[in-house]
Amino acid sequence: MTDLPRDILIDVMEDVIEDLHGHVHRVSDLAVDLGTGLGLPEEDLDCLALAGVLHDVGKIHLDSTILGKPGPLDESERELMQRHPELGFAMTRNRLDAKVAEAILYHHERFDGQGYPFGLIGEGIPILSRIVLVADAFDAMTSTRAYQPALPIEFAVGEIRTHAGTQFDPSVVQIFLELATVDRLPVELSA
Numbered sequence: 001m002t003d004l005p006r007d008i009l010i011d012v013m014e015d016v017i018e019d020l021h022g023h024v025h026r027v028s029d030l031a032v033d034l035g036t037g038l039g040l041p042e043e044d045l046d047c048l049a050l051a052g053v054l055h056d057v058g059k060i061h062l063d064s065t066i067l068g069k070p071g072p073l074d075e076s077e078r079e080l081m082q083r084h085p086e087l088g089f090a091m092t093r094n095r096l097d098a099k100v101a102e103a104i105l106y107h108h109e110r111f112d113g114q115g116y117p118f119g120l121i122g123e124g125i126p127i128l129s130r131i132v133l134v135a136d137a138f139d140a141m142t143s144t145r146a147y148q149p150a151l152p153i154e155f156a157v158g159e160i161r162t163h164a165g166t167q168f169d170p171s172v173v174q175i176f177l178e179l180a181t182v183d184r185l186p187v188e189l190s191a
């Protein structure tokens with residue numbers, strides 16, 4: 001795939017989904033830093049950079065009333081929202097490296113098996129997805145969203161630490177905490 005269609009895809013995604021402005025690039029940067037800390041090969045870091053940017057691309061298919069809802073989603077809205085990993089996978093699997101498409105498909109799987117869409121457990125979840133999940137969760141907490149103001153960095157770091165081994169892969173959290181102690185976490189400028 002050339003750079004041109006990929007860039008267009010990213011531009012369209014950022015235009016359609018207001019909450020994603022800036023977010024996807026911070027997730028990508030943090031994901032690559034986490035992957036580097038874990039010693040992943042260069043090829044995987046390239047896939048991680050792209051998966052970080054495109055992890056929520058499937059949300060393009062969702063209604064803006066759901067994406068911009070300033071409160072909790074009801075059950076049917078949540079079911080629709082939870083289709084976005086599979087929608088993103090369908091959009092990318094024939095266009096990008098298989099590892100990128102898989103990272104998108106599994107980026108809401110949790111280490112304890114309580115995630116979606118498949119409930120995969122532990123190392124059964126691709127490492128790139130386990131990394132994107134941590135980067136995405138941190139940035140979702142520390143950036144302004146339709147449903148919540150930005151939360152303090154210290155709070156977000158504490159949440160990631162608390163959920164190591166349940167929501168998050170402990171080995172990814174360990175690298176995350178090392179980045180936090182040296183002030184290397186990317187955050188929204190206004191936060």
Ligand SMILES: [Fe+2]
Nearest residue numbers: 055056107108
């Ligand atoms: Fe997502």
